[in-house]
Amino acid sequence: MATRLTAAVIGAGYWGPNLARNFRASAEWDLAGICDLDVARARRVSDSIGGVAVTADLGDILADPTIDAVAIATPAHTHHRVALAALDAGKHVIVEKPVADTRERGIEMVDRARQNALVLMADHTYCYTPAVLKIRELIDEETLGQILFVDSVRINLGLIQPDVDVFWDLAPHDLSIMDFVLPGGLDVTSVAAHGSDPLDTGKACIGYLAMPLDRGGIAHVHVNWLSPTKIRQMVIGGTKRTLVWDDLNPQQRVSVYDRGVDLALQSKETADSRAANISYRLGDTWAPALPEREALAAVVAEFAAAIREGRPARTSGDAGLRVLSVLEAASASVRAFGAPRPVETLVPEVQGA
Template sequence: MSDSRRLGVAVVGAGYWGPNLIRNFRIAEDWDLVAVCDLDVDRAQRVLGERSGVDVHADLAEVLSRDDVDAIAIATPARTHQDIALAALHAGKHVLVEKPLAESVAQGSTMVDLARSQGLVLMADHTYCYTPAVLKIRELVEAGELGDILFVDSVRINLGLVQPDVDVFWDLAPHDLSILDFILPGGLRPTGVSAQGGDPLGAGKPCVGYLTMPLPGGAIAHVHVNWLSPTKIRQMVIGGSRRTLVWDDLNPQQRLSVYDRGVDLAQQSVDSSDDRAAATISYRLGDTWAPALPEREALGAMVAEYAACIRDQRASRTDGEAGLRVLSVLEAASASLADGGALVDAGLSTPELEAV
């Protein structure tokens, strides 16, 4: 593929998320938006505008038969992701999929396997992983600025729409899980998953949820998701052995704050005649600083990454395997809920998933 040629893309789905993808593909230098596919043709046409020059299709097969479509972007309900993605991969098209990757690990694995066998890019639209804040967090973690990760506490709550087909875990937690997978060394591989959910409205599904994940090495991650809070909070605290980082996504003036504060624990021998030891605790009270962040739209960076992966024939930073790890935790959370909050193995250390 010539690096100078713009790639042809079709967006499948013009509902809630589709218009955002359409807008970013239209202005991207690497892409030529050639088609939008939606069962509601009038809605798709309204999103594009009357004089857009972009074709609208109601039939996916028509889109996939076009020679000028190199890739598609799926922005439809999760229950449709597998069928659309498999059809596109069989047609030789690269695929970008809105979160979550699929309805189950089994479905997602089928998609990943087919993309690999076809030599095509399968990418999860984990949008937060392309925000300047999360990219900076990953950079700081990789550089060792925080030290060893000790804990992560994430809160994503607001007065939100109670979804008809999924609970609050499957609706909101994929954002936090994809971020954890992106910033943690080795990705998101908890040693277990425990979930507690509440349904005070009687909606028939958890509307408030708490997800606890022990991590390798003794660290722990906690995610709170909630549709019922009158206050909107988007915050993540990442505690390290050297520094602690706080990400407040609703504070554009200072999204990231790094605290050179913490607790140092040293073991001292109490009696040389036995193996008893006492802990000496010291508190570190250093400076606080705020990394400078560029202002740019995450979806613009994401569609640029999609094009680069196709041109360079490489996996993306949020590839199908990342989508599978998120799905594995979500499935384990559902199993934990069914078992009264028991700690459930997510299967992320098994050779089968590591080999995917």
């Protein structure tokens, strides 16, 4: 494919305008149109980026043979229906988080994309930020050593969503980042979660989620719609160093601390760390220089590259499924008053898609 690809954006609400703006600005894409049931809203988005066609009929988009791909930015419960219709119409699909409202529907979407030899990409935007790309690089280089823990906080005084609880609204960001940066991805076997609804909204507004990691490590996610302060922070601790990502600190988003606990075994014959001498390491702190660029521009560029190269995107449908699997286990755990619940693995026919 030497020519530019053509896309349409489905949904002109919160995220659709950002997608439309980035597709319009990309050297890889032509933006053919914006589809929304509220035509006036779609027209406002169109006018803000210089003008493209608008429609309230999804069929207009899917029937257009010049459109190569669609970006879905509609409520989560509609993702499955819209994505399947687009895939059946021969369109590549990128869909905002969460990929679907249930794991079963997500599996069907991934399977359909594979059957039709089309790209299904999860819009895990944070994974394309310079900060998260640097975190992945540092972990791949074993700068942190073996990962011992991940502690993530995503809280703010935010909008209570009509169709999802706080876990499904906020935690996909943190889970997708863990899936992107951790060795082996989000490979967890069980989840324990507690949710609270102090405002009696009918859904959890505050949530805590914990997952065991490989080799005895643990990951913890705290999400909250009711906090008067906004925090976007992740701490990743390793055997060599600890990394802190503070997304709200543009001057120093990533800090690496050469501080931690050292276990000096008493003898070569003693493999039990409980018999070890514990010492504390207090070394330097440094912050890697990071470029400032909009992550969504990298998302649409990766979408084009995956289509042109006939490969899965870096945040593929499978990545979206891994996040969905954890979210469903978390919901089951909340219903069981915090008892751990197993994380379902991908079905064999989807693996390797």
